[in-house]
Amino acid sequence: MEQFTQMYAALGVSPAVYEYGEKALERLRERFAEIDKIAEYNQGKVIAAMQKNRVSAACFAGTTGYGYDDLGRDNLERVYADVFHTEAALVRPQITCGTHALTVALSANLLPGDELLSPVGLPYDTLQEVIGIRESPCSLKEYGVSYRQVDLLPGGTFDFDGIRAAINEKTKLVTIQRSKGYATRPTFSVTQIGELIAFVKSIKPDVLVMVDNCYGEFVETIEPSDVGADMVVGSLIKNPGGGLAPIGGYICGTRECVNRCAYRLTAPGLGQEVGANLGLMTSLYQGFFLAPTVVAGAEKGAIFAANLYEPLGFKCVPNATESRHDIIQAVELGSEKAMIAFCAGIQGAAPVDAFATPLPWDMPGYNDNVIMAAGAFIQGSSIELSADGPIRPPYAVYFQGGLTWCHAKLGILKSLQEMVNAGLVDL
Numbered sequence: 001m002e003q004f005t006q007m008y009a010a011l012g013v014s015p016a017v018y019e020y021g022e023k024a025l026e027r028l029r030e031r032f033a034e035i036d037k038i039a040e041y042n043q044g045k046v047i048a049a050m051q052k053n054r055v056s057a058a059c060f061a062g063t064t065g066y067g068y069d070d071l072g073r074d075n076l077e078r079v080y081a082d083v084f085h086t087e088a089a090l091v092r093p094q095i096t097c098g099t100h101a102l103t104v105a106l107s108a109n110l111l112p113g114d115e116l117l118s119p120v121g122l123p124y125d126t127l128q129e130v131i132g133i134r135e136s137p138c139s140l141k142e143y144g145v146s147y148r149q150v151d152l153l154p155g156g157t158f159d160f161d162g163i164r165a166a167i168n169e170k171t172k173l174v175t176i177q178r179s180k181g182y183a184t185r186p187t188f189s190v191t192q193i194g195e196l197i198a199f200v201k202s203i204k205p206d207v208l209v210m211v212d213n214c215y216g217e218f219v220e221t222i223e224p225s226d227v228g229a230d231m232v233v234g235s236l237i238k239n240p241g242g243g244l245a246p247i248g249g250y251i252c253g254t255r256e257c258v259n260r261c262a263y264r265l266t267a268p269g270l271g272q273e274v275g276a277n278l279g280l281m282t283s284l285y286q287g288f289f290l291a292p293t294v295v296a297g298a299e300k301g302a303i304f305a306a307n308l309y310e311p312l313g314f315k316c317v318p319n320a321t322e323s324r325h326d327i328i329q330a331v332e333l334g335s336e337k338a339m340i341a342f343c344a345g346i347q348g349a350a351p352v353d354a355f356a357t358p359l360p361w362d363m364p365g366y367n368d369n370v371i372m373a374a375g376a377f378i379q380g381s382s383i384e385l386s387a388d389g390p391i392r393p394p395y396a397v398y399f400q401g402g403l404t405w406c407h408a409k410l411g412i413l414k415s416l417q418e419m420v421n422a423g424l425v426d427l
């Protein structure tokens with residue numbers, strides 16, 4: 001133990017903070033073992049899909065130009081489709097981020113006169129301009145796609161009566177966001193999402209359902225595509241990229257929906273036939289291979305944080321004991337000073353840019369100043385340990401990621417150390 005105390009002390013974590021963390025960990029053994037079981041199951045799922053599709057060195061070859069007959073790209077899409085149990089998948093470095101993947105999925109499957117319904121309240125910030133909730137050139141609204149929303153009931157449950165009333169002859173696509181994003185509602189389990197899908201399809205059988213799966217992949221043994229979603233969509237610089245994918249997004253779903261997405265992403269008539277892989281295939285395959293265990297490490301970090309901060313009187317969402325359906329942890333710190341201290345700790349634990357000090361700044365597109373801590377190998381990657389939050393009550397910091405559990409642990413211990421140093425907590 002002496003050796004560990006010294007190692008942590010060299011990294012700026014005092015023996016008191018280290019000991020406090022070890023005590024919390026003793027209570028978490030069983031919980032961590034359950035997470036390892038989920039990772040084991042999902043690891044098997046990914047390996048089986050890779051074996052079935054005969055992944056070989058030839059799949060890792062780079063292609064350029066049009067990318068016709070790109071073996072690696074086409075095969076990776078079959079691997080994704082098999083893991084998500086869908087007919088088809090579109091997995092591309094040409095999909096620049098999660099918002100882009102969601103935009104492709106929506107704009108490919110909604111036509112002028114159609115209506116989009118969100119039965120789970122306001123969608124993620126960046127989608128609001130995509131839909132036209134906030135005006136933007138090229139929004140769906142500008143193209144004649146209307147939007148309707150049904151808010152969650154107090155307590156975060158589905159308003160089934162409101163949803164029934166909102167579905168009409170124009171309703172073409174229902175969008176369900178799995179993770180809470182920056183909202184305060186709970187994240188939905190895949191089972192809950194399945195119930196919601198069954199409900200909307202019982203009212204309108206031909207309605208399409210898309211699930212924004214960001215931050216949810218591999219947290220459970222099933223995905224929304226296992227419970228009736230027509231499309232599941234996400235970012236490769238989050239969970240499924242396993243930290244290695246340097247860019248990209250995915251859309252897994254029915255052949256018909258995915259074909260339309262491919263025509264929208266490239267061009268009508270071209271679809272999935274074009275799109276060179278630019279030499280990124282090894283990262284995309286290997287990242288997907290690592291994703292189940294990377295996600296498990298990040299989830300352990302989130303649970304560890306809740307179990308350090310909650311006993312100190314800080315509200316944690318999710319709380320220290322409840323079940324988890326994504327890798328995001330919110331901690332309400334109560335002051336700007338505490339947010340700065342917390343983020344300094346996360347930054348100070350990073351393998352990259354640890355010397356930088358995160359400070360609140362006036363980020364474009366946000367009403368309040370925002371603070372962000374990230375020391376990532378891939379810029380903006382939030383499967384790597386990162387924390388951010390708007391400087392406004394209740395001064396909540398949202399944090400996620402950690403490519404390894406050990407790094408997530410260090411980051412959280414360092415955050416607590418900064419809080420102690422600033423006189424904000426007493427252990």
Ligand SMILES: *Cc1c(COP(=O)(O)O)cnc(C)c1O
Pocket residue numbers: 097098099100124126177178179180181212214215235
């Ligand atoms: C991150 C995220 C997005 C957008 O992804 P970007 O890669 O940041 O564009 C959309 N929805 C949810 C729930 C997210 O967490």
